[in-house]
Amino acid sequence: xxxxxxxxxxxxxxxxxxxxxxxxxxxxxxxxxxxxxxxxxxxxxxxxxxxxxxxxxxxxxxxxxxxxxxxxxxxxxxxxxxxxxxxxxxxxxxxxxxxxxxxxxxxxxxxxxxxxxxxxxxxxxxxxxxxxxxxxxxxxxxxxxxxxxxxxxxxxxxxxxxxxxxxxxxxxxxxxxxxxxxxxxxxxxxxxxxxxxxxxxxxxxxxxxxxxxxxxxxxxxxxxxxxxxxxxxxxxxxxxxxxxxxxxxxxxxxxxxxxxxxxxxxxxxxxxxxxxxxxxxxxxxxxxxxxxxxxxxxxxxxxxxxxxxxxxxxxxxxxxxxxxxxxxxxxxxxxxxxxxxxxxxxxxxxxxxxxxxxxxx
Amino acid sequence: xxxxxxxxxxxxxxxxxxxxxxxxxxxxxxxxxxxxxxxxxxxxxxxxxxxxxxxxxxxxxxxxxxxxxxxxxxxxxxxxxxxxxxxxxxxxxxxxxxxxxxxxxxxxxxxxxxxxxxxxxxxxxxxxxxxxxxxxxxxxxxxxxxxxxxxxxxxxxxxxxxxxxxxxxxxxxxxxxxxxxxxxxxxxxxxxxxxxxxxxxxxxxxxxxxxxxxxxxxxxxxxxxxxxxxxxxxxxxxxxxxxxxxxxxxxxxxxxxxxxxxxxxxxxxxxxxxxxxxxxxxxxxxxxxxxxxxxxxxxxxxxxxxxxxxxxxxxxxxxxxxxxxxxxxxxxxxxxxxxxxxxxxxxxxxxxx
Numbered sequence: 001x002x003x004x005x006x007x008x009x010x011x012x013x014x015x016x017x018x019x020x021x022x023x024x025x026x027x028x029x030x031x032x033x034x035x036x037x038x039x040x041x042x043x044x045x046x047x048x049x050x051x052x053x054x055x056x057x058x059x060x061x062x063x064x065x066x067x068x069x070x071x072x073x074x075x076x077x078x079x080x081x082x083x084x085x086x087x088x089x090x091x092x093x094x095x096x097x098x099x100x101x102x103x104x105x106x107x108x109x110x111x112x113x114x115x116x117x118x119x120x121x122x123x124x125x126x127x128x129x130x131x132x133x134x135x136x137x138x139x140x141x142x143x144x145x146x147x148x149x150x151x152x153x154x155x156x157x158x159x160x161x162x163x164x165x166x167x168x169x170x171x172x173x174x175x176x177x178x179x180x181x182x183x184x185x186x187x188x189x190x191x192x193x194x195x196x197x198x199x200x201x202x203x204x205x206x207x208x209x210x211x212x213x214x215x216x217x218x219x220x221x222x223x224x225x226x227x228x229x230x231x232x233x234x235x236x237x238x239x240x241x242x243x244x245x246x247x248x249x250x251x252x253x254x255x256x257x258x259x260x261x262x263x264x265x266x267x268x269x270x271x272x273x274x275x276x277x278x279x280x281x282x283x284x285x286x287x288x289x290x291x292x293x294x295x296x297x298x299x300x301x302x303x304x305x306x307x308x309x310x311x312x313x314x315x316x317x318x319x320x321x322x323x324x325x326x327x328x329x330x331x332x333x334x335x336x337x338x339x340x341x342x343x344x345x346x347x348x349x350x351x352x353x354x355x356x357x358x359x360x361x
Numbered sequence: 362x363x364x365x366x367x368x369x370x371x372x373x374x375x376x377x378x379x380x381x382x383x384x385x386x387x388x389x390x391x392x393x394x395x396x397x398x399x400x401x402x403x404x405x406x407x408x409x410x411x412x413x414x415x416x417x418x419x420x421x422x423x424x425x426x427x428x429x430x431x432x433x434x435x436x437x438x439x440x441x442x443x444x445x446x447x448x449x450x451x452x453x454x455x456x457x458x459x460x461x462x463x464x465x466x467x468x469x470x471x472x473x474x475x476x477x478x479x480x481x482x483x484x485x486x487x488x489x490x491x492x493x494x495x496x497x498x499x500x501x502x503x504x505x506x507x508x509x510x511x512x513x514x515x516x517x518x519x520x521x522x523x524x525x526x527x528x529x530x531x532x533x534x535x536x537x538x539x540x541x542x543x544x545x546x547x548x549x550x551x552x553x554x555x556x557x558x559x560x561x562x563x564x565x566x567x568x569x570x571x572x573x574x575x576x577x578x579x580x581x582x583x584x585x586x587x588x589x590x591x592x593x594x595x596x597x598x599x600x601x602x603x604x605x606x607x608x609x610x611x612x613x614x615x616x617x618x619x620x621x622x623x624x625x626x627x628x629x630x631x632x633x634x635x636x637x638x639x640x641x642x643x644x645x646x647x648x649x650x651x652x653x654x655x656x657x658x659x660x661x662x663x664x665x666x667x668x669x670x671x672x673x674x675x676x677x678x679x680x681x682x683x684x685x686x687x688x689x690x691x692x693x694x695x696x697x698x699x700x701x702x703x704x705x706x707x708x709x710x711x712x713x714x
Binding site for chain 1: 405406519520521522549550551552553554555557558576577578579580581582583602603606607616617618620621622623624625628629631632633634635638
């Protein structure tokens with residue numbers, strides 16, 4: 001699945017998206033901003049799957065929609081195969097849209113209830129000038145590919161279950177042979193046994209078609225099964241990016257550790273045996289994010305420096321990045337070798353944890 | 362745990378007449394719940410778990426609905442109780458926590474008023490006293506600054522806080538049974554962990570029975586004492602928490618346990634699945650409902666298997682015709698791993714034997 005070392009397919013640099021909050025009767029004036037995505041930098045390599053996880057309101061969906069240009073960013077840049085997408089005009093975007101497709105979370109809301117399956121899946125083809133006969137052939141092929149029957153082409157979305165609808169959404173995304181598919185919580189509306197079917201389908205499609213996925217989810221257990229790397233977001237910021245397995249065995253950011261601890265394990269004995277520290281409180285309001293590290297009000301390890309200095313994304317051994325002044329699971333040697341990553345937010349401090357840890361411990 | 366059940370459900374059946382025919386949502390469901398006990402009813406969408414729970418409070422009554430069977434709560438039989446009797450019991454004796462707190466709370470009424478209203482519907486107390494009790498309840502479910510926030514509207518609360526308000530509302534009259542329908546499904550994991558922690562504390566403080574309806578086996582493993590697994594309207598397996606997780610006897614339970622994505626085990630190259638889709642409740646397969654999806658089906662499966670103890674333990678019952686020895690042999694897909702095989706795989710491995 002993984003093709004590490006490939007050229008980056010997508011480069012996101014210092015991406016910001018602030019939603020203005022306006023007030024006023026005649027003239028709107030901006031009174032505040034929701035910091036939905038706040039200085040996020042990452043790359044997506046050709047053929048890999050990057051999982052993007054976080055709790056509701058952390059900005060993961062907004063980030064994925066910004067990449068698709070469904071909303072316009074406030075600042076920063078998005079490059080797809082070296083071309084700047086973030087400032088492209090509608091006309092310039094059209095050919096790029098063939099290569100970047102999206103599968104939405106809610107298979108009930110994302111399919112037009114008045115259109116037949118054939119029309120839904122065929123729409124992207126017709127938009128991009130494929131002849132009706134060719135489009136029809138392609139639609140049947142696609143239905144076959146995602147595990148639906150060819151006869152389903154004349155049915156309406158309401159005749160399908162949630163899992164089948166999600167297959168229709170995937171077929172539509174595949175229609176134009178994209179390179180990148182952004183999957184926004186593609187299985188979270190589905191039952192567990194159906195989730196597994198869809199995850200396996202996505203896996204097969206990636207192997208066969210060499211797709212690159214950005215897999216957005218709140219469920220850390222599902223993300224683990226599909227991802228090569230995983231990025232953890234909190235309050236609009238990246239907290240940690242790590243090779244998939246390492247995130248579970250060696251989380252560096254206390255927020256990631258808290259997320260992992262909160263997941264109930266479907267094994268009663270193991271569940272009874274493990275000691276859990278339930279993180280208290282709730283994510284703060286993104287209109288007025290905390291100073292310094294945004295996680296500090298809920299963090300059990302927070303100290304003075306966390307309240308004042310935003311931690312830089314620090315690069316540890318094995319391509320593992322985390323933005324924390326008091327990292328977990330890193331040895332003294334690893335700390336010594338760590339360096340500030342270029343992906344750090346612009347406002348973040350210059351010091352990697354090495355200096356601050358020795359000062360506080 | 363006491364042995365005297367507070368609620369005894371026997372042969373409960375619920376069907377709805379629809380344009381597509383009669384939908385048998387719940388079929389022959391029986392269970393008991395005792396004080397201080399957590400019973401989890403587990404199943405996927407359309408398994409009848411929510412209809413079962415809602416029927417206990419008369420919330421599924423409609424001109425199209427047909428009921429059979431009994432649910433005894435003390436001297437009251439809930440399935441055929443009058444609306445008046447139900448009104449006395451609802452909220453006071455048996456309370457419910459719904460999945461979607463935003464939809465369950467009144468959006469145009471302050472939350473304190475909503476809690477006080479329920480208290481005053483069942484008890485003769487003054488406005489001031491009802492309000493004080495509402496504050497105390499909100500504090501008990503972990504809402505900070507309860508006295509200030511009692512006059513807030515539901516939309517001013519986050520999802521986790523609203524779910525706490527729902528729980529406070531349910532607890533307002535010290536119910537003996539709390540029914541929670543997917544109480545944490547809409548919440549983030551860190552908030553879910555906080556809410557489950559609350560349920561655990563409340564159970565120790567109040568000794569109320571908790572019926573937890575959920576699809577999440579992680580939540581079940583975290584909090585349940587006993588588990589009933591439902592499929593297509595029927596309970597297919599029923600046992601203690603450890604029996605269900607470590608000695609599951611029904612192939613559907615194997616499939617459910619096998620198909621969960623887990624963080625505590627090595628990542629398998631592929632997630633095991635249950636092939637196919639659940640049946641339509643208007644057109645259920647004859648005999649065992651899992652038959653079309655089950656790799657282990659044989660001639661006997663055309664008959665409906667009764668829910669009965671087929672092993673050595675009396676409380677552990679299932680609806681599967683396979684012998685206990687066959688079950689133990691078939692449920693292991695890999696050493697130590699429980700799951701439902703793919704049909705082709707089962708055929709290939711079982712044929713020589």
